[in-house]
Amino acid sequence: MVMKDSEGFDSLRSFSKSDGTVGDFHSLSHLQESGLCDLDSLPFTIRLLLEAALRKCDGFLVTREDVERIASWSPDMTPEEIPFSPSRV
Incomplete structure (x- = not known):
């Protein structure tokens, strides 16, 4: 599955898997670095x-x-209501 970056947040990052393929994820740390949030103050x-x-x-x-x-x-x-559609547990 190819992921796209989300609405200009520039949070999409890649990592190497043990089988040699590449995976993608959205980095919350990047949001913190860009000043959008303080992860330490947010509950899990x-x-x-x-x-x-x-x-x-x-x-x-x-x-x-x-x-x-x-x-x-x-x-x-x-x-307030927020959109939420879980895709994994």
Whole structure:
């Protein structure tokens, strides 16, 4: 499966697998380096939602604003619905 970068976040990274093939992933660390989020302050569950939104960000079902809203999560935010379609457990 070929992954595409998500709506200009430039988060898509590659790694070498043990069988010699290449895998892709979206780097949350890159979001932190670019100032979009502070991973140390996000609970693990919010990080999972952020990674899923980043992976599914297509500008239609999951928008850049959705990813930014999750990345800026804080406990005192007003609750809002966010798109979530799990693809793995």
